[in-house]
Amino acid sequence: MVNALPRLTTVAVLMPLLSAIAAIDVLIERSVAGRAPASHFLLRRDAVHEVATAGDAVYPRRAVGEDGVAVDINTPPRRLVSQEWSLDEYLYALLEPERIVGVSEAAYDGTFSNVAQLAARWRPPIAADVEAVIRMRPDLAIVSSTARADYTELLRAAGVPVFRARTIPATLREIDDEIGLLGYVTGTDARAAMIRAEFRRRLDAAAHRRPHGRVGPRVLGINGRYAFGAGTVFDDALHLLGALNVAAVSGVNGMAPMTPEEVVRTNPAWIVTGAPSGREANVLASLQADPALASTAAVRSGHVIVLEQRVLLALSPFTARLVEELAAALYEDES
Amino acid sequence: MTAAAFNGLAALLLALAAIAGLCVGSARLPWTVVVGVLTAKLVPGAASLAGNVTAADQVIVWLVRLPRIVVGATVGAGLATAGVVMQGLFRNPLAEPGLLGVGPGAVLGGVIVFVTGWAARSAVALPMAATTSSLLVLAAVYAIAASHGITRLTHLLLVGIAAGSLCTAVSSLLISANAVAWQSAQEIVFWTMGGLDARTWVHVWVSAPFVAVGIAVVVWKARDLDLLALGDERAASLGVEVEASKALLIVTAALLTGASVAVAGLLAFVGLVVPNGVRLVVGPRHRTLCPAAALAGAAFVVSCDLIARTAHPPVEIRLGIITGLVGSPMLIAMLARRLRVRGGG
Numbered sequence: 041m042v043n044a045l046p047r048l049t050t051v052a053v054l055m056p057l058l059s060a061i062a063a064i065d066v067l068i069e070r071s072v073a074g075r076a077p078a079s080h081f082l083l084r085r086d087a088v089h090e091v092a093t094a095g096d097a098v099y100p101r102r103a104v105g106e107d108g109v110a111v112d113i114n115t116p117p118r119r120l121v122s123q124e125w126s127l128d129e130y131l132y133a134l135l136e137p138e139r140i141v142g143v144s145e146a147a148y149d150g151t152f153s154n155v156a157q158l159a160a161r162w163r164p165p166i167a168a169d170v171e172a173v174i175r176m177r178p179d180l181a182i183v184s185s186t187a188r189a190d191y192t193e194l195l196r197a198a199g200v201p202v203f204r205a206r207t208i209p210a211t212l213r214e215i216d217d218e219i220g221l222l223g224y225v226t227g228t229d230a231r232a233a234m235i236r237a238e239f240r241r242r243l244d245a246a247a248h249r250r251p252h253g254r255v256g257p258r259v260l261g262i263n264g265r266y267a268f269g270a271g272t273v274f275d276d277a278l279h280l281l282g283a284l285n286v287a288a289v290s291g292v293n294g295m296a297p298m299t300p301e302e303v304v305r306t307n308p309a310w311i312v313t314g315a316p317s318g319r320e321a322n323v324l325a326s327l328q329a330d331p332a333l334a335s336t337a338a339v340r341s342g343h344v345i346v347l348e349q350r351v352l353l354a355l356s357p358f359t360a361r362l363v364e365e366l367a368a369a370l371y372e373d374e375s
Numbered sequence: 376m377t378a379a380a381f382n383g384l385a386a387l388l389l390a391l392a393a394i395a396g397l398c399v400g401s402a403r404l405p406w407t408v409v410v411g412v413l414t415a416k417l418v419p420g421a422a423s424l425a426g427n428v429t430a431a432d433q434v435i436v437w438l439v440r441l442p443r444i445v446v447g448a449t450v451g452a453g454l455a456t457a458g459v460v461m462q463g464l465f466r467n468p469l470a471e472p473g474l475l476g477v478g479p480g481a482v483l484g485g486v487i488v489f490v491t492g493w494a495a496r497s498a499v500a501l502p503m504a505a506t507t508s509s510l511l512v513l514a515a516v517y518a519i520a521a522s523h524g525i526t527r528l529t530h531l532l533l534v535g536i537a538a539g540s541l542c543t544a545v546s547s548l549l550i551s552a553n554a555v556a557w558q559s560a561q562e563i564v565f566w567t568m569g570g571l572d573a574r575t576w577v578h579v580w581v582s583a584p585f586v587a588v589g590i591a592v593v594v595w596k597a598r599d600l601d602l603l604a605l606g607d608e609r610a611a612s613l614g615v616e617v618e619a620s621k622a623l624l625i626v627t628a629a630l631l632t633g634a635s636v637a638v639a640g641l642l643a644f645v646g647l648v649v650p651n652g653v654r655l656v657v658g659p660r661h662r663t664l665c666p667a668a669a670l671a672g673a674a675f676v677v678s679c680d681l682i683a684r685t686a687h688p689p690v691e692i693r694l695g696i697i698t699g700l701v702g703s704p705m706l707i708a709m710l711a712r713r714l715r716v717r718g719g720g
Contacts, residue, residue, distance in 0.1 A: 168689040172401035190498040190573040198434035
């Protein structure tokens with residue numbers, strides 16, 4: 041028993057068990073995903089660009105969330121709950137504040153949230169747990185694509201319509217799409233169209249700050265010890281502005297720590313970082329005290345941009361401000 | 376205090392914590408509503424008696440609060456029993472369930488389903504993956520430590536610690552590499568701190584059978600545990616099949632730990648403090664100690680979860696933080712008391 045148990049029995053038992061779990065999981069997903077009847081106006085993420093604004097009065101409508109589950113919307117939802125920090129920002133951008141009856145805890149944190157003042161003024165309760173959300177009696181809960189499935193399933197079991205929204209965009213285009221999708225889901229199509237137009241206008245204006253023919257600077261974006269690599273909105277913003285993201289060039293994907301040697305080797309001309317409001321000088325001093333960073337052309341020439349955390353990390357319509365501030369700093373001489 | 380009196384006290388504490396857990400939460404529910412929901416669900420034909428109970432009330436009581444309490448009690452009983460087994464086998468009061476690497480193994484399974492996005496798509500994925508990976512780690516540890524049909528506990532301990540460190544390192548690597556999705560990283564970190572938020576009946580079904588069988592096996596093997604405390608040779612001379620018993624008990628302890636960590640994350644000190652505290656009261660005989668520790672563990676975790684839910688509303692404190700904050704002073708107090716007794720004696 042002593043030796044046989046670990047070697048053979050476990051494998052023999054676990055492999056079918058794993059297969060069974062995977063099969064059950066697939067069946068569960070198929071059963072809950074449902075199919076959209078032809079009479080519904082169906083919106084999928086990949087169709088956002090192709091579908092014209094339907095108008096605020098076209099109902100019923102159906103949208104498919106990141107988890108593949110469709111949510112039916114028969115009338116414009118009046119009471120909405122956001123469960124995540126960037127979703128708070130989308131909802132406050134799209135909706136009248138009184139329609140937002142629950143927000144994430146981060147909504148009240150002015151360091152990271154761009155809607156902290158609105159939250160403080162309207163005081164929606166925090167959607168801290170399932171019970172709290174149920175008691176808010178929402179017509180629709182907007183939940184992050186990264187939230188645990190058990191949280192979502194409990195809400196659905198309680199009869200709360202849940203829409204899983206993408207909260208980790210990799211490009212500015214994805215944020216643009218998300219505005220349209222959430223506008224459709226919340227019944228604010230016209231408002232969403234306006235915000236998208238304004239978002240695009242601001243991005244275009246920022247992109248045009250770069251003088252024609254000018255080679256964009258080499259930029260390193262860092263937050264704490266983590267560098268913004270390829271596949272981040274920051275990388276896409278630099279691409280839009282014609283600048284070169286040295287972290288992406290050196291092979292960093294997503295946000296990852298960059299070695300001091302790599303920082304020295306890439307020798308960025310500009311460094312962009314974030315700091316809580318009022319602590320910009322501390323962050324700047326810590327950059328100058330870091331031997332690797334201090335040796336870069338960026339620090340030696342004073343080309344360090346310290347943005348507020350909520351600007352640097354925004355993943356919502358408020359990201360337009362990040363692009364504008366980057367453009368203003370990088371092409372200051374030419375403006 | 377007799378064992379019966381201790382068990383009665385622990386059962387009373389568990390009942391009070393469970394009742395409070397059912398009645399207290401983010402949503403204010405009158406106790407009559409709670410009773411109405413429970414009556415409607417548990418008494419056949421009594422659904423019509425729950426007159427003023429809404430569907431939301433039913434969900435909150437039956438799908439949110441009750442599974443949470445049952446999972447908490449299950450996890451507490453499982454970890455405490457696993458601690459009893461580990462301390463008995465290793466003849467060391469500081470032995471705890473995590474030493475076999477099963478806890479970090481379960482965490483690794485959880486981290487994998489988080490970073491692959493499976494945890495966001497299926498409520499079953501997280502507990503199943505954590506349980507499965509803990510079993511795989513156990514199998515690996517046992518396979519490496521076993522030699523010619525004999526498994527030395529010291530070898531198990533060393534291999535278990537190494538495997539646990541390896542799993543922790545891989546988990547950390549995955550978390551740091553996944554930082555692009557820092558919302559995911561936050562979910563992972565919060566999960567590893569331990570907690571019972573959004574527990575469902577699925578989590579009960581995933582953990583309770585393992586824990587129930589595990590406790591039954593430990594009680595069944597209580598005499599062997601008593602005799603193994605005298606040493607392997609002495610136990611063998613008294614009729615214990617030493618290697619088979621040790622194998623069964625260690626596998627059982629690992630299953631108890633894996634099933635618990637899978638549904639609640641890492642809960643500090645439960646497997647260490649509860650058995651030691653209970654042993655001081657009811658004595659070292661395992662037939663008495665095991666059920667008492669299971670009951671006390673259940674009461675401890677359900678009580679700590681009540682604190683976690685209510686101490687800082689509307690936001691919950693992670694349960695692992697509370698068990699650590701409560702458990703550490705308890706352990707220090709027990710050690711101080713033991714030192715005083717020895718010094719005085």
